[in-house]
Amino acid sequence: MNDPNLQRLLLIIEESLSNTDFIKLTLSSKKDTSGELKNIYAKVVSVKAGTLLSFVFRYPAKDITRNYNFEEGLALVKKSLEEDFYQAILLTANKDVHFMQFPNGKSTIKQQEASQQMKPVFLHDKQKSLFISPENNLYLQLLGVTTLDGKVKKGMEDKFRQINKYVEVVSHVVEQANMNAGFSVADMGSGKGYLTFALYDYLTNRMSLTPEVVGVELRPNLVAQCNVISKKSGFEKLKFIQGSIEKTVLPEIDLLIALHACDTATDEAIFRGISQKARVIITAPCCHKQIRKQMNPDNALAEITKYGILEERQAEMLTDAIRALIMEAYGYSTKVFEFISTEHTPKNVLIVGIKKNEKEPVNQDKLDKVQALKKLFGIEYHFLEKLLEIPSL
Numbered sequence: 001m002n003d004p005n006l007q008r009l010l011l012i013i014e015e016s017l018s019n020t021d022f023i024k025l026t027l028s029s030k031k032d033t034s035g036e037l038k039n040i041y042a043k044v045v046s047v048k049a050g051t052l053l054s055f056v057f058r059y060p061a062k063d064i065t066r067n068y069n070f071e072e073g074l075a076l077v078k079k080s081l082e083e084d085f086y087q088a089i090l091l092t093a094n095k096d097v098h099f100m101q102f103p104n105g106k107s108t109i110k111q112q113e114a115s116q117q118m119k120p121v122f123l124h125d126k127q128k129s130l131f132i133s134p135e136n137n138l139y140l141q142l143l144g145v146t147t148l149d150g151k152v153k154k155g156m157e158d159k160f161r162q163i164n165k166y167v168e169v170v171s172h173v174v175e176q177a178n179m180n181a182g183f184s185v186a187d188m189g190s191g192k193g194y195l196t197f198a199l200y201d202y203l204t205n206r207m208s209l210t211p212e213v214v215g216v217e218l219r220p221n222l223v224a225q226c227n228v229i230s231k232k233s234g235f236e237k238l239k240f241i242q243g244s245i246e247k248t249v250l251p252e253i254d255l256l257i258a259l260h261a262c263d264t265a266t267d268e269a270i271f272r273g274i275s276q277k278a279r280v281i282i283t284a285p286c287c288h289k290q291i292r293k294q295m296n297p298d299n300a301l302a303e304i305t306k307y308g309i310l311e312e313r314q315a316e317m318l319t320d321a322i323r324a325l326i327m328e329a330y331g332y333s334t335k336v337f338e339f340i341s342t343e344h345t346p347k348n349v350l351i352v353g354i355k356k357n358e359k360e361p362v363n364q365d366k367l368d369k370v371q372a373l374k375k376l377f378g379i380e381y382h383f384l385e386k387l388l389e390i391p392s393l
């Protein structure tokens with residue numbers, strides 16, 4: 001390696017790993033723009049195997065995560081900057097470092113004051129590496145997830161795991177989307193509020209953000225209960241409103257969330273997000289009856305749908321693929337992925353959309369693909385199309 005600036009960067013990364021002030025490293029600006037890999041993020045994780053560098057390789061439609069020990073991780077950073085990317089941004093708790101290479105082989109490295117107030121997630125035991133700690137979180141006790149002495153209650157382990165995974169995923173999306181200070185979050189169909197509370201806690205107390213978070217829920221008893229817990233927990237900007245996803249008046253929605261909202265309630269939530277130009281839409285759909293009832297392919301696909309269980313899975317895939325396509329048609333860049341293993345919950349697929357460009361017109365090509373899928377499966381309409389008044393062929 002001849003570039004002294006790259007050498008310097010690697011040394012700073014190594015130092016920050018040993019000083020435990022490393023927060024995040026991003027490699028971006030591809031050298032060869034034809035490749036699929038868009039960028040790479042690295043952070044530190046504490047897992048059974050020890051403290052490792054966790055790399056997220058971001059592709060257009062999926063993220064791949066791999067963990068490496070520090071030595072392997074540094075070698076990967078070096079190789080990636082020599083071969084694949086022009087730019088590296090390192091955030092530590094003490095400084096930001098910006099390394100940039102140019103096509104003529106020159107490079108620069110600049111250091112400035114730390115921009116991240118978030119405490120580095122660089123912790124040495126598994127317990128501490130959790131996004132949400134079971135200890136000293138009154139809302140977890142009041143929600144019945146933990147005991148008075150801060151232990152996860154028997155029978156609530158899966159819920160607690162799900163809360164942590166969900167907070168991890170959403171906080172990454174919030175980072176990626178560069179939300180404005182004081183952004184507004186609407187959690188549609190918030191239910192008992194497990195995930196709403198945890199997200200509020202993480203965004204405000206760990207990421208030092210100041211979002212206004214609203215849970216919208218049909219059932220008045222749950223709304224009342226959640227508002228009491230929010231007050232007791234001192235969560236000033238978290239409130240719950242009784243009402244429907246469709247009609248509850250919310251003037252601003254920057255981040256719209258709908259987790260396990262039943263059947264077409266997910267479509268109502270996506271519709272609200274699209275029509276209110278939410279910057280981010282995150283849904284975890286559940287039950288896919290609307291499409292399942294209509295599916296009636298008159299081609300070889302009938303060999304799949306003749307089996308109940310396969311028909312159910314096919315309906316899920318089709319419903320969510322059309323949702324993602326429609327979001328793309330309305331200017332969102334989308335990802336669909338499993339956020340927790342099926343052994344903990346069967347409802348584990350997330351559709352995440354980040355708005356790319358406010359002014360882009362609706363993409364007819366994507367809508368044509370929706371029509372093609374519907375035709376293939378013999379479907380008359382998808383509920384989200386109806387809500388958006390997309391003409392059906």
Ligand SMILES: C[S@@+](CC[C@H](N)C(=O)[O-])C[C@H]1O[C@@H](n2cnc3c(N)ncnc32)[C@H](O)[C@@H]1O
Pocket residue numbers: 188189190191192193194195216217218219243244245246258259260261262265268
């Ligand atoms: C399965 S629970 C999920 C709760 C929570 N989001 C979670 O993932 O833990 C779905 C919740 O959505 C609520 N819900 C369903 N349809 C709704 C609608 N149209 N408007 C508001 N809430 C709705 C239900 O009352 C229920 O509490």
